[in-house]
Structure formats: C-alpha cells, structure tokens
Amino acid sequence: MMEKGVENEKRHSRGSSDPGRRSEGLATAAGGRSLRFDRVELAGAFGDLGTMLPIVIAMILINGLSPTTVFLAFGLFYLLSGFYYGLPVPVQPLKAVGAIAIAYPAIITESVIGASGIxxxxxxxxxxxxxxxxRIAKLFSQAVVRGIQLxxxxxxxxKGIELIVSPDLFISGIQGRLAGYPVNLIIGxxxxxxxxxxxxxxxxPAALAALALGIAAGLALGGLGGRSLSIGPTGMDLIRPSAxxxxxxxxMLILPQIPLTIGNACVGTxxxxxxxxxxxxxxxKASAGKFALTMGLVNFPAGFFGAVPMCHGTGGLAAHYRxxxxxGGAPVMxxxxxxxxxxxxxxxxxxLLALxxxxxLGVLLVFAGLELCPLLRSLKTNEEYFVALLIAGIALAVPNMAWAFGAGILVDLFIRKVKVRI
Structure with missing residues (x-):
C-alpha cells in the first residue's frame, strides 16, 4: 500500500503540470510554494477525522469543553501548519491526555485541561x-522510529475495528439495529x-464519499437525537487554573504524554x-525541532481558553496522505x-460531526493504519526488525506506550553498543 501511495504521488505530481489539473485550483503561498486546493486535497484534508473526532467529541460531551474554543484552536493550528510547512502536516488531540481526561472527568476538569495545554x-x-x-531525537534510530510507526x-x-464492530452507532452512545441486524457494522x-x-x-474522492454516506446514514437513523441546532459561537471563557x-x-496528563509527543509528534512525523x-x-522545515516549536506556540495560549491540547502525528500524516x-492545501482547507x-x-x-x-470513523482509522504498517519494510537487518517488533509488542501489551518507546531505545542502544547479532 505504501508503494502504491508513492506511485500515486508521482502521478499526482505529473498531473499538476497539466492545464486541466491547474484548472482544479492552484494557489501560490509565500515563498513560491504551491498549495493545491482541489477536491483530492479536500478529501485528504478530512482523512484524519477518524483519529480526531472520537477523542474531541468525547471531551466536549464528557469534560464540558466549549465546541467553539476546541474547533477554533484546531482550525487556527491547521492554518498555521498548512501555510508554514507547505505539507499535509496534521493536527491531532493529545491521545494520552484525551484518554485520561475521558476516563476521569471528575478530576480532569476544564481548568485542568487548560493547565495541561499551558x-x-x-x-x-x-x-x-x-x-x-x-538532541533527544538522536536517540531515536531508524529501528525505533519504525517501531513507533508500526x-x-x-x-x-x-481501534478502527473496535469502532466498526461496536454496538454503538454514534460516539454519543446511541445504539442502532435494523430488523435485528447491527446497523453500525452494516454501515462499516x-x-x-x-x-x-x-x-x-x-x-x-474516497474520504469525501465515505463522510457523505456516513452523515446521510446518521440523519436517517435519528442521530440528531434532540441535540441543539443553534448557530453562532458557543461560550468562550478565560481559564485561570489554580496551583x-x-x-x-x-x-496525570503531561508526564505520560511527553515521551509520546517527542517520539511520535516530533521524531516520527x-x-x-x-x-x-x-x-x-x-x-x-519538517524537523523534530520545528514541530515542537509550532506545537508550543499554539498550545501555550490555547490552554488559557480551555482548548484540547494538540500535537502533530505520524498517524495523522499517513491518514491525510492515504x-x-x-x-499544505489540505490542512489549510x-x-x-x-x-x-x-x-x-x-x-x-x-x-453534524457527531452524526x-x-x-x-473506524474505517478511516483502518486505512490510516494500513498506510503506516508497511513502513517497517525499509529496515534492513534482523537487529532492526527485532527492535521495531519489540516496541510494537510491548506497546500492545502495556497500556502506556512510553514504556515501549523507552524499552526500545535502551535495547537498541545495547544492541548497537555490544554489536549483538540476531
């Protein structure tokens, strides 16, 4: 699938010189970069919703965050990423922060979430x-990075398969059956x-067709569920976290997250x-240090308004690309x-997004995962495969991925220092 994606990239590049392709919309950004704004880029723009929406919608519903604050922060960060990097660099919620916040809403309040962003x-x-x-990035060899990506x-x-087979039709928890058959699975x-x-x-484009079908099915199956249809911004408040x-x-949030961010959002991306x-x-520009800089520039002020803490990520990049x-036209759109x-x-x-x-969302996640896994094939030695597979095995067995990354780095350093042959 990765080889197919690279070939598609070549066709995409060749097509951009054709007058018909230019008619679909080319815009030139500062510095002479070309950002495409066509339906294919638009489809890629929505390719990462499977990663983003489950966490974001759950945090809005469970942790009481303002939809306007949350989506405005994501929108501004995506605009910055698209114009600055010129590549489809993603913006995602912090997964460890999101998972812990959803699991402990009585402790992880809006002000705690804001403090974590700051x-x-x-x-x-x-x-x-x-x-x-x-400097830290130098600890992440090719084998370690491929292990993270795998x-x-x-x-x-x-997670994608879990969402597909879930009896719940929507993130809000509404279940649906049609003549005794699981509707969610059929739609999947x-x-x-x-x-x-x-x-x-x-x-x-596949992603747009999938989202259109999904929203139509959600409407037909009663996904509105009496939810508010009011327009205009929701309330935004300045957050003043206590000590x-x-x-x-x-x-609870930052210590589990930082190793994941450096390994995935910085080095992996x-x-x-x-x-x-x-x-x-x-x-x-697409370096680990620059990714840390843009994440810091956005999250620090966004935390004062209670936005969901955000990052880049290798999975999101694969989803947009797939x-x-x-x-950068995709993140701008x-x-x-x-x-x-x-x-x-x-x-x-x-x-509408909750529909x-x-x-x-599960199917989008599955295809994003299928884009990432084949990257492992670039490794050349048994020792590199050993480290990458070890990281993946530990991560699937232990809930905290930081332990897997740390173990992988230590084993990789030991193998290279002692010159172990496997």
Missing amino acids: IFGALLLVLSLTGLVD TLGLIFLK FAVFALILLLLDNRRF GDFWTAFI ADTCATLFPKNPLLP FGART IGFFFVLMALVLGELGFT IPNSV
Whole structure:
C-alpha cells in the first residue's frame, strides 16, 4: 500500500503540470510554494477525522469543553501548519491526555485541561528553542522510529475495528439495529467497500464519499437525537487554573504524554515526512525541532481558553496522505472548515460531526493504519526488525506506550553498543 501511495504521488505530481489539473485550483503561498486546493486535497484534508473526532467529541460531551474554543484552536493550528510547512502536516488531540481526561472527568476538569495545554506548550517551547528536541531525537534510530510507526498503525487498526464492530452507532452512545441486524457494522462494511472502490478515484474522492454516506446514514437513523441546532459561537471563557490544577495536569496528563509527543509528534512525523516526500524542497522545515516549536506556540495560549491540547502525528500524516493530500492545501482547507464551524455553525456544526457513525470513523482509522504498517519494510537487518517488533509488542501489551518507546531505545542502544547479532 505504501508503494502504491508513492506511485500515486508521482502521478499526482505529473498531473499538476497539466492545464486541466491547474484548472482544479492552484494557489501560490509565500515563498513560491504551491498549495493545491482541489477536491483530492479536500478529501485528504478530512482523512484524519477518524483519529480526531472520537477523542474531541468525547471531551466536549464528557469534560464540558466549549465546541467553539476546541474547533477554533484546531482550525487556527491547521492554518498555521498548512501555510508554514507547505505539507499535509496534521493536527491531532493529545491521545494520552484525551484518554485520561475521558476516563476521569471528575478530576480532569476544564481548568485542568487548560493547565495541561499551558504546561505542554511551555515545555515544548523550551525544548525547541534550546535545541534539546533535536538532541533527544538522536536517540531515536531508524529501528525505533519504525517501531513507533508500526505501533501506531496496529493501534489504529485495532481501534478502527473496535469502532466498526461496536454496538454503538454514534460516539454519543446511541445504539442502532435494523430488523435485528447491527446497523453500525452494516454501515462499516458498506463504507469499507466504497473506499476500496474509490481509493484512487480523483473525481469522487474516497474520504469525501465515505463522510457523505456516513452523515446521510446518521440523519436517517435519528442521530440528531434532540441535540441543539443553534448557530453562532458557543461560550468562550478565560481559564485561570489554580496551583492544584497545574499539579494535577503535570502528574496525570503531561508526564505520560511527553515521551509520546517527542517520539511520535516530533521524531516520527519528521521521519514520515521524509519517507512520503523524499525530494520535496520543503523538508528542511519538517524537523523534530520545528514541530515542537509550532506545537508550543499554539498550545501555550490555547490552554488559557480551555482548548484540547494538540500535537502533530505520524498517524495523522499517513491518514491525510492515504486519502489524497500532498500539499499544505489540505490542512489549510480543513483549518478554514473548523474556523467556520467554530465561529458560525457552533452547536450545529458539532451536531453534524457527531452524526458520523462510529464505523465510518473506524474505517478511516483502518486505512490510516494500513498506510503506516508497511513502513517497517525499509529496515534492513534482523537487529532492526527485532527492535521495531519489540516496541510494537510491548506497546500492545502495556497500556502506556512510553514504556515501549523507552524499552526500545535502551535495547537498541545495547544492541548497537555490544554489536549483538540476531
């Protein structure tokens, strides 16, 4: 699948010189970069919703966050990423933070979530501006990075399949059966087949077709569920975390998250950019240090308004790429979409996103995982495969992926130091 994606990239690049392709929409950003704004880039823009929406919608519903605050922050961060990097660099919620916040809503309140964003942003700014991120990145060999990517790919596959077979039709928990058959599973099979048929179709992009089918099914199956359809921004408040909020955020949210961020959002994303866009002149910006810088610049102020803490990520990049994104046009388009949804649609926009069935999000996750796993094939020695597979095995057995990354780094250093042969 990765080889197919690279070949599609070549066709995509060749097609951009054709007058017909230019008519679909090219815009030139500062510095002479070309950002494409066509339907294929648009499809790629929505390819990562399977990663984002389950966490974000759950945090809005369970932790009481403002939809406008959350989606405005995501929109502005996506705009920054698209214009600055010129590549389909993703914006995702922090997975460890999201999982813990959803599991302990009585402890992880809006002010604690805000405090975590402030701490997270400040730490990343320090790590980036002092150059420490780039030094830490040297600990992550190719084998360790591929292990991280394989781990995320397998987790995406597992989570995607769980969403497809779930009895709950929507993230809100509503179940659906039709004549005794599980509706969510039926929709999942239909969307999976649809994406396979349209995966390389430029006229009817797969991700857009899947989302359209999902929203239509959600409407038909009563997904509105009496939710608010009001338009206009929801309330936004300045968050003033207490010392206790900062302490709770640091101990419960930041400590488990930082190793994942450095390994995945910084080092992993930089490596995936280099793999997917090997000759792109924009690659020098797509470094671990720069990714830490943009995450810090956005999360620090966003935390004062109670936004969901955000990061980049190798899985999100693979998802955008799998469904057609090749330039910064994709993050710019979805960035504008989220800003519009935050400031104009408000509760209505949130309700429409919540209409997407679990199985549709699950199928998007499955294809994102299938884009990541084959990266393992670039490894050459048994020792490298040993380290990568060890990381994936530990991560699937132990809930905290940071332990897997740490163990993988130590084993990799030991093997190279002692010159072990496997």
